[in-house]
Amino acid sequence: MIEKRKSWMSLLATSNQSDLLNLWEQKKIRVNYIWLRTPEIGSIMAQGRMGVTGDKFNIGEVTITRCSLKLNCGTIGHSYVQGRSKKKAEISALCDALMQTKMSKEINKNIIIPLEKIKKDNKHKILSKAEATKVDFFTLVRGESD
Amino acid sequence: MYVAVKGGEVAIDNAHSWMSEIRRGDTSIPNITLDQISEQLTLGVDRVMSEGSLYDKDLAALAIKQSRGDLIEAIFLLRAYRTTLTRFSYSKPVNTANMTCLRRISATFKDIPGGQKLGPTFDYTHRLLDFKLLAENESPISPTKKYNDNKMPHVLSFLNQEDLMQNEKDNNLDPIDITREPISYPTSRSARLQALSRGDEGFLLGLAYSTQRGYARNHAFVGELRIGIVDIELYIPELGFEINVAEIILTECETVNQFQGSKIEPPQFTRGYGLVFGQTERKALAMALIDRALRWKELGEDYSGAPAQDEEFVISHCDNIQATGFLEHIKLPHYVDFQSELELIRKIRADAKVNMKR
Incomplete structure (x- = not known):
């Protein structure tokens, strides 16, 4: 369950805002909920490692919006999403909550799976374009006389 | 010691208003959109995000538009915004x-x-101006190739x-x-x-x-x-x-x-x-x-x-924000500071003249 939840929350967090909004609006899902934490815009500090494997250092910050809400049935949804869209954070938290209810099949089919496909297609596009730029260098032997 | 000045509010407002007008440029040309900046001036956006130390393409594009393409000014705007954000946490180190x-x-x-x-990449290009880009509506599609993962x-x-x-x-x-x-x-x-x-x-x-x-x-x-x-x-x-x-x-x-x-x-x-x-x-x-x-x-x-x-x-x-802040502040009025310098040099010169006469 935790692995699945990690996976959908990650997908929602990194989804393109307009993709998520479009999918959500298309389904016209209406649910009642109360805010536990209204959407809040902030940042996290991204870290790297010196020389790939060494000690940590700070690279810079990334904008993040988070919120938490509770459905009428008592299920709690959280979101931490990339960017500054409060709407994206709200829909993501709703999806997170609904994915834990009996509506999970519907949300999965209409939102999570389409988002997964978009993500997969984007990655496929990058990798296949990059592959087309793969180069085989060969070194020339200098014409040295002996 | 820096002594502040007062006044000039109307002139400052008018200067900023003219700056805004000039920023918009010729109004018969369409207004540049943030999408256009973040999609087509990507490397400028990336530079502003890296030196602004905040990864947010939309804000970097806005900063570039607001600063009329002056990237250090844009970086300044992003850094200033960054300080207003609540820091939630630190990420795990990127892999x-x-x-x-x-x-x-x-x-x-x-x-x-x-x-x-x-x-x-720009590597291996000939660094010749590409006049084909003058023609509008170019939408090149680059090749793809099957890859092993x-x-x-x-x-x-x-x-x-x-x-x-x-x-x-x-x-x-x-x-x-x-x-x-x-x-x-x-x-x-x-x-x-x-x-x-x-x-x-x-x-x-x-x-x-x-x-x-x-x-x-x-x-x-x-x-x-x-x-x-x-x-x-x-x-x-x-x-x-x-x-x-x-x-x-x-x-x-x-x-x-x-x-x-x-x-x-x-x-x-x-x-x-x-x-x-x-x-x-x-x-x-x-x-x-x-x-x-x-x-x-x-x-x-x-x-x-x-x-x-x-x-x-x-x-x-x-750090270009520290540097430009200190460098550019010397453009601001320093009348009182300079007045004291002026008085000092007058006094020194007067004393020197008296000594020379002796």
């Missing part, structure tokens, strides 16, 4: 070995697992295996965060890397170039340069597990430099490291060269007095 690479090259090894991929391990890890490369160990040290505490010297490599990652590209470029020309000997090879998308993982305390909260583009550069060895260590290669937001390879490369030059003390090398070896000089001057 660049899992990067979805747009570009990945090595200048030290020809045949590398995963292959050399040039990606969307091969991993792309870091090239230098192979040298690690033979112990020919200095291993970068994780000592579990907490990094300094220069946005939370002022830098004091001597400082740590973590503080230096953070400062360099958001440092001014032009300044770093010039300094890195100086090391190549002989000011601090460190002949560098580009062991690997990779640009691509990485996941930013964050621990969510209310859930008790990590999720990917963001996907960002990073440029990573590892240089290979000679190290002559010391009394306790045999000769070995060492690394310079650059890691920067966005597609910013000139900057990442410069950062790696400077990182290596600044490591002289830790590696027991000689201090040759080169600017690139002087961490206080490098770190306290690489």
Whole structure:
């Protein structure tokens, strides 16, 4: 369950805002909920490692919006999403909550799976374009006389 | 002592209003949109995000538009906004070995697992103006090719295996965060890397170039340069597990430099490291060269007095917002300061004249 939840929350967090909004609006899902934490815009500090494997250092910050809400049935949804869209954070938290209810099949089919496909297609596009730029260098032997 | 002035409000408002009008330019030409900036001036956006130290394409595009394309002004706007944000937390360190690479090259090894991929690069172009771009509505589509989902391990890890490369160990040290505490010297490599990652590209470029020309000997090879998308993982305390909260583009550069060895260590290669937001390879490369030059003390090398070896000089001057703030403030009214200078020089001259007559 935790692995699945990690996976959908990650997908929602990194989804393109307009993709998520479009999918959500298309389904016209209406649910009642109360805010536990209204959407809040902030940042996290991204870290790297010196020389790939060494000690940590700070690279810079990334904008993040988070919120938490509770459905009428008592299920709690959280979101931490990339960017500054409060709407994206709200829909993501709703999806997170609904994915834990009996509506999970519907949300999965209409939102999570389409988002997964978009993500997969984007990655496929990058990798296949990059592959087309793969180069085989060969070194020339200098014409040295002996 | 700086003495403030008052007044001039109307003139200032009118100056800003004229600036806004000029920023808009010829109104018969369509207003530039933020989407156009973030989609078509991507490298400018990336530079603003890296030196603004905030990864947010929309805000960087807005800053570029607002600043009329003055990137340092745009960086200033983004840095100022950054300070207003609540810091939620720190991410887990990015795993660049899992990067979805747009570009990945090595200048030290020809045949590398995963292959050399040039990606969307200016390298090997002829630097001739392309008049085809004058024609509007160009939508080029680039070729694709079937790929094997091969991993792309870091090239230098192979040298690690033979112990020919200095291993970068994780000592579990907490990094300094220069946005939370002022830098004091001597400082740590973590503080230096953070400062360099958001440092001014032009300044770093010039300094890195100086090391190549002989000011601090460190002949560098580009062991690997990779640009691509990485996941930013964050621990969510209310859930008790990590999720990917963001996907960002990073440029990573590892240089290979000679190290002559010391009394306790045999000769070995060492690394310079650059890691920067966005597609910013000139900057990442410069950062790696400077990182290596600044490591002289830790590696027991000689201090040759080169600017690139002087961490206080490098770190306290690489921030273009600090630099431009101090530089540009001298344009503001200094009437009282100057008045006192004026009176002083008059008095000194008068005294000197009296002395000369004697």
